[in-house]
Amino acid sequence: MAGATTAGRAHAPSASSKYFRKLSATPGQIALALGIAVFLAFFLIVPVGTVIYVAFTEKGTGEFTLVNFLDFAQTDLFIRSFWNSFYVSAMSVVVASVLALPLAYITTRFEFRGAMLIQTLGFLPLIMPPFVGAVAMLLLFGRNGTVNLLLNDWFGIKIPFMEGLNGVIFVQAVHYFPFILINLSAALRNIDRAMEEAAQNLGSSGFRLFRRIVFPLAMPGYIAGASLVFVKVFDDLATPLLLNVKDMLAPQAYLRVTSIGIADPMGYVISVVLICMSILAMWISARAMRGKDYATVQRGGGGLAKRQMRPWESVLAYGAVLLILLLVLAPHIGLLLLSFATIWSFSPLPDSFTVAHYGRVFGESFVYVKNTLIYASIAGLIDVVLGTAIAYLVLRTKLIGREWLDWAATAALAIPGVVLGIGYLRTFYGVQLPDGTPLATLWIMIVLALAIRRLPYALRACYAALQQISVSLEEAAENLGATKVRTVRRVVLPLMAGGILAGFVTSFATAAVELSATLMLVQSNADAPLAYGLYVFMQSAAGRGPGAALGVIAVLLVALCTFASHLIIEKSQKAKAAGR
Amino acid sequence: MNQSLSISEFDTKAVDVDIRNVNLSYGANHVLKGINLHIRPGEFFAFLGPSGCGKTTLLRLIAGFNQADGGEVLVGGRDVSHLPPWKRDVGMVFQSYALWPHMTVKRNVAFGLEERKVPRAEIEKRVAAALELVGLAHLADRRPSQLSGGQQQRVAVARTIAIEPKVLLLDEPLSNLDAKMRVQVRRELRDLQQRLGLTTIFVTHDQEEANTICDRIAVMNDGIVQQVGTPMELYEKPANLFVANFLGTANILPGRVVREGGERFFDIDGGVRLPIPAHVAVPEGAKLVFRPQHASLGKGGQGDVQLPGTVVHSEFLGSTLRYVVKIGVAEVSIDTPFHSGEALHEPGSPVEIGLSLRSALWLAA
Numbered sequence: 025m026a027g028a029t030t031a032g033r034a035h036a037p038s039a040s041s042k043y044f045r046k047l048s049a050t051p052g053q054i055a056l057a058l059g060i061a062v063f064l065a066f067f068l069i070v071p072v073g074t075v076i077y078v079a080f081t082e083k084g085t086g087e088f089t090l091v092n093f094l095d096f097a098q099t100d101l102f103i104r105s106f107w108n109s110f111y112v113s114a115m116s117v118v119v120a121s122v123l124a125l126p127l128a129y130i131t132t133r134f135e136f137r138g139a140m141l142i143q144t145l146g147f148l149p150l151i152m153p154p155f156v157g158a159v160a161m162l163l164l165f166g167r168n169g170t171v172n173l174l175l176n177d178w179f180g181i182k183i184p185f186m187e188g189l190n191g192v193i194f195v196q197a198v199h200y201f202p203f204i205l206i207n208l209s210a211a212l213r214n215i216d217r218a219m220e221e222a223a224q225n226l227g228s229s230g231f232r233l234f235r236r237i238v239f240p241l242a243m244p245g246y247i248a249g250a251s252l253v254f255v256k257v258f259d260d261l262a263t264p265l266l267l268n269v270k271d272m273l274a275p276q277a278y279l280r281v282t283s284i285g286i287a288d289p290m291g292y293v294i295s296v297v298l299i300c301m302s303i304l305a306m307w308i309s310a311r312a313m314r315g316k317d318y319a320t321v322q323r324g325g326g327g328l329a330k331r332q333m334r335p336w337e338s339v340l341a342y343g344a345v346l347l348i349l350l351l352v353l354a355p356h357i358g359l360l361l362l363s364f365a366t367i368w369s370f371s372p373l374p375d376s377f378t379v380a381h382y383g384r385v386f387g388e389s390f391v392y393v394k395n396t397l398i399y400a401s402i403a404g405l406i407d408v409v410l411g412t413a414i415a416y417l418v419l420r421t422k423l424i425g426r427e428w429l430d431w432a433a434t435a436a437l438a439i440p441g442v443v444l445g446i447g448y449l450r451t452f453y454g455v456q457l458p459d460g461t462p463l464a465t466l467w468i469m470i471v472l473a474l475a476i477r478r479l480p481y482a483l484r485a486c487y488a489a490l491q492q493i494s495v496s497l498e499e500a501a502e503n504l505g506a507t508k509v510r511t512v513r514r515v516v517l518p519l520m521a522g523g524i525l526a527g528f529v530t531s532f533a534t535a536a537v538e539l540s541a542t543l544m545l546v547q548s549n550a551d552a553p554l555a556y557g558l559y560v561f562m563q564s565a566a567g568r569g570p571g572a573a574l575g576v577i578a579v580l581l582v583a584l585c586t587f588a589s590h591l592i593i594e595k596s597q598k599a600k601a602a603g604r
Numbered sequence: 605m606n607q608s609l610s611i612s613e614f615d616t617k618a619v620d621v622d623i624r625n626v627n628l629s630y631g632a633n634h635v636l637k638g639i640n641l642h643i644r645p646g647e648f649f650a651f652l653g654p655s656g657c658g659k660t661t662l663l664r665l666i667a668g669f670n671q672a673d674g675g676e677v678l679v680g681g682r683d684v685s686h687l688p689p690w691k692r693d694v695g696m697v698f699q700s701y702a703l704w705p706h707m708t709v710k711r712n713v714a715f716g717l718e719e720r721k722v723p724r725a726e727i728e729k730r731v732a733a734a735l736e737l738v739g740l741a742h743l744a745d746r747r748p749s750q751l752s753g754g755q756q757q758r759v760a761v762a763r764t765i766a767i768e769p770k771v772l773l774l775d776e777p778l779s780n781l782d783a784k785m786r787v788q789v790r791r792e793l794r795d796l797q798q799r800l801g802l803t804t805i806f807v808t809h810d811q812e813e814a815n816t817i818c819d820r821i822a823v824m825n826d827g828i829v830q831q832v833g834t835p836m837e838l839y840e841k842p843a844n845l846f847v848a849n850f851l852g853t854a855n856i857l858p859g860r861v862v863r864e865g866g867e868r869f870f871d872i873d874g875g876v877r878l879p880i881p882a883h884v885a886v887p888e889g890a891k892l893v894f895r896p897q898h899a900s901l902g903k904g905g906q907g908d909v910q911l912p913g914t915v916v917h918s919e920f921l922g923s924t925l926r927y928v929v930k931i932g933v934a935e936v937s938i939d940t941p942f943h944s945g946e947a948l949h950e951p952g953s954p955v956e957i958g959l960s961l962r963s964a965l966w967l968a969a
Binding site for chain 1: 667668669688689690691692694695696698699700701702704705706715716719720763764767
C-alpha cells in the first residue's frame with residue numbers, strides 16, 4: 025500500500041543514524057516531515073495566506089490597508105449577505121436539531137426495531153451534494169410542488185417552504201442533520217448506564233432525570249454536531265446559488281471573483297470573513313467541549329438502559345421516525361422520480377416515466393463519472409498517505425515541531441472551499457507551465473484542493489487507528505529483530521489498515537460530491553467532476569432530467585463504495601477479534 | 605475523619621431486608637432460582653460468589669433495576685417489589701461509582717436531596733456532613749475527574765448516604781481500586797457502617813473481602829443461595845462441595861461407601877480404603893473433604909487415619925511447606941509447618957499421610 029513507502033522513507037539506514045542522534049530523529053524522518061511541510065505550505069498555507077494578504081493590501085500598490093474592510097462594512101449588500109448567512113446557518117442548526125433529536129433519542133433510549141436501519145438511512149443525505157437535493161426539494165415542496173399542490177387542493181393553502189432563505193434553510197437542514205444525529209447518538213450511547221441508574225437510585229426520574237443527567241452528558245456531542253452544521257452551511261456555495269439566493273456571503277465571494285475578476289479585493293475580504301466565522305464557530309465548540317470528555321462508559325457499562333415502549337409510545341415513536349425519514353429522504357425520492365420523469369411540472373407526480381435520461385447520461389456525461397472516480401481516489405490516497413505519515417511522526421517520533429504538521433493539516437478545517445478555490449486561482453494563475461498554460465487550470469489542482477479539504481478527516485481516522493496500537497506491539501517486533509521499517513510494514517500498517525481504509529472512504533465519499541472548491545477551479549467540461557456536471561445540468565430546466573439521473577448515479581456510486589469498505593472493515597475486525 | 609460531630613446529622617434507624625422466594629429469568633436463562641434471605645437490621649451482609657452467579661442481579665433487584673418474575677422484597681416490612689427505583693430509598697454505590705462528570709463533588713452529593721425537595725439550607729448542612737463523614741470536605745468544589753480512585757469511591761458513598769437510605773447497597777465497591785487501597789477502604793467502609801448502624805449489603809467475588817468486613821455471608825452459585833452464615837461457620841462447616849471449595853483451599857477425595865461385616869469403609873477412587881467412624885453420617889454420593897492443615901505427612905496425631913500417597917511436588921510458602929500428594933487418583937494439598945534444616949520429600953517419593961477424620965467432612969455436591 026502507498027503508506028508503506030512513506031513510512032519506509034521515514035527511517036534511515038542504521039549505520040548513519042548514529043551521527044544524527046542529536047537531531048532527535050533519523051534523517052529519513054526529517055526528510056519525510058520536510059516533504060509534508062512543503063506540501064502543506066504550497067497547497068494550503070500559501071494560497072490561504074495570499075487570500076488574507078490581498079484582503080489587507082491596497083490594490084495595485086500592495087500597501088497595508090483596512091479600506092477594503094471598510095468598504096465591506098459600508099456596503100449594504102455585504103452586510104445583508106452576512107446577516108442572511110448567519111440567519112440561515114443558525115436556523116439550519118435549529119431545524120436540523122428538530123430532525124435529529126427525536127431520531128437520536130428514540131433509537132438510543134428505547135428497544136426499537138430497525139434502530140440500525142434508521143441510523144444508516146440517517147447517513148444517506150450526506151452522500152448527496154445539498155444542491156442536487158435542492159432541485160428535488162423544489163419539485164416536492166416548492167410553490168407549485170407536490171406538497172403545496174395537494175395542500176391547495178385539500179385546504180386551499182400553500183406553505184412557503186422553499187421561498188427565499190426558507191428554501192436554503194430547509195435544504196441545508198435536511199442535508200446536514202446527520203452530523204447532529206451521529207454526534208448526538210454517539211454521545212447518548214457513550215453515557216454509562218450507571219450514570220442514569222445512580223440518579224434513579226437517588227430519587228430522580230422522568231423528565232427531571234433527562235434534564236439533569238442525560239441531557240448535560242450528551243451536550244458536548246450535540247454542540248460538536250451543531251457547530252459543524254453551522255460552519256458547513258455558512259460556507260456552502262452551490263445550494264444558495266442554485267436556489268437563486270445571491271445575497272449570502274459565500275455566493276457573493278464567488279460572484280465577485282467570477283464576474284468582476286480575481287483582482288477585485290472584495291472577494292478576498294469576504295473570504296477572510298468566512299474564515300473568521302469558521303474559526304469562531306469552532307472556537308466556541310472547542311470551549312464548550314473543554315474538560316468535558318463525558319464518554320463515561322466504563323467496565324461493565326454499556327450505554328443507557330434501553331426501555332421497552334408502551335403501546336401508545338410505540339405508535340408515537342414510529343410515527344415520528346417515519347415522518348422524519350420521509351422528510352430527510354425526500355430529496356432522494358424526488359431525485360429518483362425526476363430521473364425517470366418525462367415532464368414534471370405543476371403536478372404532484374411526473375406525467376409519465378422514461379429511461380431516456382440515463383441513456384443520455386451514459387452516452388454524453390460519463391466523463392464526469394470517470395473524472396470523479398479518478399479525482400476522489402487520488403485525493404483519498406494523498407490523504408491517507410499524509411494522514412498515516414503525520415500520525416506516525418507525531419505519535420511515534422520525538423521530532424521537534426512535529427505537532428506543527430498536525431496543526432497545519434487540521435487548520436484546513438477552518439478554510440471554506442470557496443476560499444481555497446480563490447486562493448488557488450490567485451496563487452497559481454500567475455505560475456505558468458513551459459507551454460504557457462497557467463498552473464491553476466490543470467485538473468491536478470482540483471485533486472489537490474480536494475485532498476487538502478479532506479485531509480483533517482483522514483488524519484483523525486489515521487490518528488485513531490495508530491493510537492489504538494499499543495507501542496509494546498512494535499517493541500516486541502523490534503525485540504525479535506525487525507528494523508523500524510520492517511516493523512512499520514509488518515505490524516503497524518496491517519493493524520492500522522482498517523482505520524486507513526476508513527479514512528480513505530471518508531475522503532473519497534465526501535470529495536466525490538464536493539463542489540465549493542472545485543466550482544472555482546474547473547476550466548473545461550472535459551476536466552469537470554460529477555458535482556460540477558450536476559451543477560451545470562441543474563441550472564437549466566431541460567437539464568434536470570439528465571441531471572437527476574447523474575445525481576442518482578453519484579449517490580449509488582458513493583453508497584456502494586462506502587458499503588463495500590464497511591464490509592471490508594467489518595471483516596478485518598472480525599478476523600482480528602478471532603485472532604485474539 | 606471527624607465523625608462524632610457529624611454522625612448526629614444522620615437519622616439511622618436500621619431496618620431488615622426480607623427476600624422471599626425471588627425468581628428471575630432472562631429469556632431461557634434462569635438467573636435467580638427461588639432466593640430466600642433475611643438480612644437483619646444493622647447487619648453488614650455479603651452476597652459472595654463467582655461471576656455469573658446472580659449476586660449483582662439480586663442486588664439490582666433490591667434497588668429496583670431488575671424486576672422479579674415472582675416473589676417479593678420487603679424493606680423494613682414494606683413490600684417494595686413493585687416500586688420504581690426512585691421511590692425505594694435504598695442507596696446504591698455503583699461499581700463504576702457513576703459520579704456525574706458535569707457536576708462538582710458537592711453537586712453530586714446534593715443531587716438526591718434536591719430531588720427530594722429538601723430546603724436549601726438543610727441540603728448545605730447535610731452535604732457538608734456527608735462529605736465530612738468520608739473525610740472529603742476540602743474537595744467539595746472539585747470535579748470527579750480531578751479525584752483519585754479512592755476519593756471517587758468515597759464521594760460515591762457520601763452521595764448515597766446523604767439521602768439517609770434505609771439500606772445501603774455496595775456493588776463490588778473495591779474492584780476498581782489497587783490492592784493497597786482496597787485494604788484501607790474496606791476498613792473505612794466497615795467503620796462507617798458500624799457508626800451509622802446502617803443495614804448494608806455488599807456484593808463481591810472476593811472471599812477475603814467478604815470475610816474481613818461482613819457479619820454474615822450468603823454464598824451464591826448458579827442462581828441459588830448455597831449457604832448463609834458467618835465467615836467462620838462457612839469455613840468450618842461448609843454445607844456442600846461448592847462452599848468448601850469457594851472459601852479457602854479444600855481437598856476433595858472422591859470415592860464410595862462400602863459395608864463389610866457391619867462396618868463402613870470409604871473406598872477412595874484409585875484403590876485406597878479408610879474406615880468411617882461409627883457416629884459419622886455420610887450423605888448419599890458424598891466425597892471426603894479436608895483442609896490442607898488437617899492432614900500431615902508421617903504418622904500424624906492420635907486417632908488419625910493413615911493413607912498411602914506419592915509426592916507430586918512441593919512449594920515453599922514461608923512458614924509452611926505445601927506438598928501436593930497423590931492419593932488414589934486425586935491430588936491433595938497438605939500443609940506442614942516449616943522447620944529449618946528439614947529435608948524435603950522429593951517428588952515421586954512415597955509418603956504416609958495422617959488425616960484427622962474429626963476435622964474432615966463428608967459432603968455431597
